[in-house]
Amino acid sequence: MSVKESGSIDWSQYSAGAFYDEMITPKGNPRKACKAIAKHIASLSGEELEARRIAAENTVRDMGVSFTVYSDGENIDRVWPFDLIPRVIDADEWERTATGLKQRLRALNCFIDDVYHEQKIIKDGLLPEYLIKESKNFRPECVGVNPPQGVWAHICGCDLVRDSDGKFYVLEDNLRVPSGVAYMLENREVSKRVLPEFFETNNILPVDTYPRKLLETLISVSPRETRQPVIVLLTPGIYNSAYFEHAFLAQQLGIELVEGSDLFVDTDDCVYMKTIGGLERVDVIYRRIDDLFLDPEVFIEDSVLGAKGLMRAWQAGNVALVNAPGAGVADDKVIYAYVPQMVEYYLGEKAILPNVKTYLCEDPKQREYVLEHIAELVVKPANESGGYGMLVGPHASKKDHEAFRKLVQENPRNYIAQPTLALSTTPVITGPGSAEPRHLDLRPFVLQGSKLDVTTGGLTRVALKKGSLVVNSSQGGGSKDTWIVGAPKKVTAKTTGKGGAK
Amino acid sequence: MLSRVAERIYWFARYLERVESMARLIQVYTKMLSDLPRDSGISWHNLVIASGSRAEFERRFTVQDEKRVVRFLLEDLSNPGSMMSSLRMVKENIRTTRDVLPPETWEMVNEFRYFVSENVHLGINRRNRHAFLDEVIGKCQQINGLMADTMRRDTAYHFLRLGRYLERADMTLRTLEAGAWMLGDFIEDDSLHAGDVVWSSVLRTLDAMMPFRRTMRVALNGEDAAQFLLEDTLFPRSVMCCLNQMMESGQKIPGSPEGCPGLDSVLAKIEKGVDYSDPAALLKHFDVLQRDLGHMHGCIAETWFHAH
Known part of the structure; x- marks a missing residue:
């Protein structure tokens, strides 16, 4: 219960109990990075908050932000669930976390490359051999392949959680086809439209450099050295639950959105796409389908999602596949347990981000x-x-x-x-002028091409049911915009005299 | 540009044009019936003919009252020719081609679809029908305007134009055909000046009343109206003008140096004309031209969509 008579939110009445709440301390005070934001939210009347909530709902709808769920053999497009109150993270804390994520991805990439080449980590006795041999996601077809720039893990969607101590832990690395980044970008678009004044008074760091950085990453791994390689996003099609994201990213990046049937691998082991003017060579494929569906010549024979010969073209070095086939070997949860040791083994550094005890x-x-x-x-x-x-x-x-x-x-x-972790909480609007704590996680996206980069924050997923730990949108979870908040913007008056401080 | 994407862009434009056409058709027809006495013998069924879904309607209904027809044409999702069905196809086609259209198009189409599904009941009764359909037409124009103002004149743009003008030419033919059928209903007794009423509604459906007057400079009559809507080279909804635009766009798309495949023979037939005063010949002429448009679609698909 956190309703004042006036109907606005009263933080002193808000309590997350034993859990670490990311916005409000156990004493009912906003945390440092959230001070101005929490105060501003509390200053809005219940009616005003409700009006903003409805505005957000309509914006999400009109922007066509949706996800697909399967029910009774039918595909239903559901409107993306968005909670108005942002999830706030202090910029300094984020800086450290981002460094940790980059370090982790560097190590993971070394590991994958090692697994498909010398397997030094096994020879040195750090990792038992059977772990690799028996891993479902180890692909013998990848042994000895040298992908462009030596990059296997280009895009990684790590899941981070906070435990009751308030610290971030890595829960999963997700190196296969992580999704969600489109929702991160769209969430920001929604909050800019419905909470515009918050952006005037707070130093909320922008997220919209991601498409540019993703494009740079893709360009940097092109096997043909050209300034404008032909890049495509390979989608399984409209029935995939992430189709919205595929179309969104293709548009944001200005790359072609293709399906398997649009691609063709010729006898020269190069990949082409079928255009109105004939065949056009493809350099980089940002594939959003799983390894096993990529190439019916090598993997699942009756897959219609991929294209015959893709693996051949990739092994010959004529096309970059992003992420590289076989990168999922590092997604194995047993191998996950070894990541902190990998950081030390490959990089000679101490792991910055801890794993969850496993x-x-x-x-x-x-x-x-x-x-x-x-x-x-x-x-x-x-x-x-x-x-x-x-x-x-x-x-x-x-x-x-x-x-x-x-x-x-x-x-x-x-x-x-x-x-069992005591996942942290943050306030979610539960009615006009009322907010209650709900559990949440965070999925930042890490890019690795010729450079490394991390999203500013990431996608925050939040459970909408009281006490629930399930944040998946397909199972009733919601999402929030993630605000990395820096020190207040300094208004420095360059001119002297008139118009100075009031 | 991918063949698959080209095809979807083309259909996106065709369905969007269909939405607008349907709104215009019902709009004008409603107005026309208000000008005619109840026993004029003109039935709502002509609207079904003009919409091109005659067989489907007759298979399902025997009664042809206003409510049934309007529901069938506006909101019936099991009728593939209804406005709601067309709008659904607009959305389906843009979903898979968002990456080549201006981003705001996607948002506008979404808004549009919610607007229609929440308000389509207003179109069923005459009281609010006008305001609702006006809004629908306005939204279509807004989307077309957005693309006209912001899109690069690239291949995608020219596929849009191919789809739009083929659909538009087809609609003009169907409207003319419906007019000719309607006149058949009156043949017994023309004391109502039915000819005036029918031809002015045909022209109004296509926003052609004023251009007709200024161009032809004669009193309204069927022969001149038909000739104008077929042969005028400058009015954007005349069949000739639509074909010329398609020719222009066809030449700018790689893969077909002679322009838009299958187009020349249709142009020749229109230029040759027909005895516009002979109702039977005219109806046959419309029919032949409609088939030719169908053939042209086949040629377009063959040349650009199904290559390789």
């Missing part, structure tokens, strides 16, 4: 712990994404615990366990 069920001691404490832990399969096939101990029944104990014992390599 128990490897393969290790007898750790397995014993997991089996004993399964009711407190989250147990995850090593190679699934999107939260499938996992157990949240504290929320599960005894029967489920037993079932997972069995699964872990039968196939220990395939399971890891982590403590």
